[in-house]
Amino acid sequence: MKQKLTALLSHAIENMKENAILPKDSVVQIIIERSRDAAHGDFACSVALSLAKSAKLPPRQLAAHIVAALPNDEMVLNVELAGPGFINFFVDPFAHLQVIKQIHEQTTAFGLSTVGVGKKIQVEFVSANPTGPLHVGHGRGAAYGSALANLLQAVGYEVHREYYVNDAGRQMDILATSVWLRYLEQCGEHFVFPSNGYRGEYVREIAQQIWQASGKDYQHSAAQVFAGIPLDESKAEEGGQIGDKEAHIDGLILRAKELLGLDAYVHVFNEGLATILADIKDDLLAFGVAYECWFSERQLLTDGSVEQALSRLRSAGFLYEQEGAVWFASSQLGDEKDRVVVRENGQHTYFASDIAYHMNKLDRGFEQIIDIWGADHHGYIPRVKAAMRALGADDAKLTVLLVQFATLWRGKEKVSMSTRSGEFVTLRQLRNEVGIDAARFFYVMRRSDQHIDFDLKLATSKTNENPVFYVQYAYARVCSVLRQLDEKGWVRDSEQGMAQLARLTETHELALIGTLARYPEVIERSAAQYEPHQLTQYLRELAHEFHTYYNAHQFLVDDTMLRDARLNLICAVKQVLANGLGLLTISTPESM
């Protein structure tokens, strides 16, 4: 309908250009909005206001010209001038009713669009280091990323969901070393665990696995392990050494490699990586998140991609050496300062593999590359964009979406999430406590760049405070009505219902139909603006209108004509709720 009105308006404006009411060179963008107020008709347009200046006519007068030039259309009942120069359209109610037929015909395809057809788009999200289980912070990225990916797919894009696995680098070495040290404890060695090591219980479990499989094959004495290692930093109550925790752990990593030898070290390393990665995959899958690709950072190092990326930067003249390190001159490309890509000790920085990774993304031919990062990484954006430009690409291809942290609450009490305290909540714990549906809905209910307070108590509550159940309940109610219909021994005649749609004249019904008709626009806008929260907002609204309708009118009336028409309407509601919740990977219970 919007498209039709746009066509009518542009026709009128072309006409006016020919009649020299409007200058021929004036550029117009016709935007049709749905009227908020029913008194303003169904649709509204403000072109007259924006064109007034170039036309050198008062807006209202110009609007009158446009209306006069507007071709007739049987769908448009009335056109009114209002306010400073708005053009309001009143559409034939019969046209609105058609959406019910459309929904019944298209079922799960209703709301899909083709704006993205033929375009490849990549969404990389979560990408947490495989050094421990996912926590609730990652959950938001997971829910947001997968909802966004689903939305993009719904509007036609060929979507590629990807998880970048940081399976190389110092953090992984720290994990491997932590595992090994826990293993040594298992073997009966005694020592003070490094303050910078990974202390989670899962590290012990991995150590246990290795111990059970290989016995004491990897054992070395604590004295041997710690000999000559720089002092650790520790608190007064633990002995009060004033050492350097970074130097301490780095020393231990080197020692682990020396004592174990490369093969054995890699074995321990891989055992940790594989176990944690399997756990993450399992966790995400249970959360309803599936990827097309798990991309390994290590692969970029072993297959020469990093070297290749650096040599491309070098030949483009963006690399230089200073103080023994290799620098990328990103400040020439919008970054605030230059960045090291190869450290003095010869090791690549994380940034170096990130450059290679984005080069790889570009080479795979995506029209759009979307990275979803935690908000704390925002400072990283300029350097990655700089890298893309240095590689000769348009940095507009990359969109970095930031996800703010969620603060966890249990009622009025804030839940501490510090890793140290050990009481941080994992995504798995969250799932178990509040369930997938509530968790996912809460995560995407708000704009991603907005902080959210996640109240565990609210998410689990089965009251009207909980928006998830509110929407699901609407769905369940429709199912319940259909069950009642069956129990009464009545049969629904969908075809008759379609023939009787004109019987739907109640204001509740008209409002509901209008909301149903908006669904495809909501999907398109949510996808285009990368804002799944618009969909959750819409679903709450649709549910609300349904509940209102439910309370105001009986569906299972004796008048079969009216009954069938109403049942067709509520079945359309059911379908749209299912489609919308489906995009968010939230279940649709038939009874609650």
Next chain:
RNA sequence: GCGCUUGUAGCUCAACCGGAUAGAGCACCAGCCUUCUAAGCUGGGGGUCGCAGGUUCGAGCCCUGCCAAGCGCACCA
């Protein structure tokens, strides 16, 4: 100190890429179950859109300054 993000009802948040009288939920108050699930519905009070300027027909949205909060400013990831 510099940069990014954000300031909307008591609380948590929306507002259709500049439009008409800024909307929901929660909380609070008053009502609705012999009728398809009350996890629901109806009504009510509640706002200088952080502050001050500017841009224009028109600003919560755009620009500038200030105030406040969060996050960044490594040869860490």
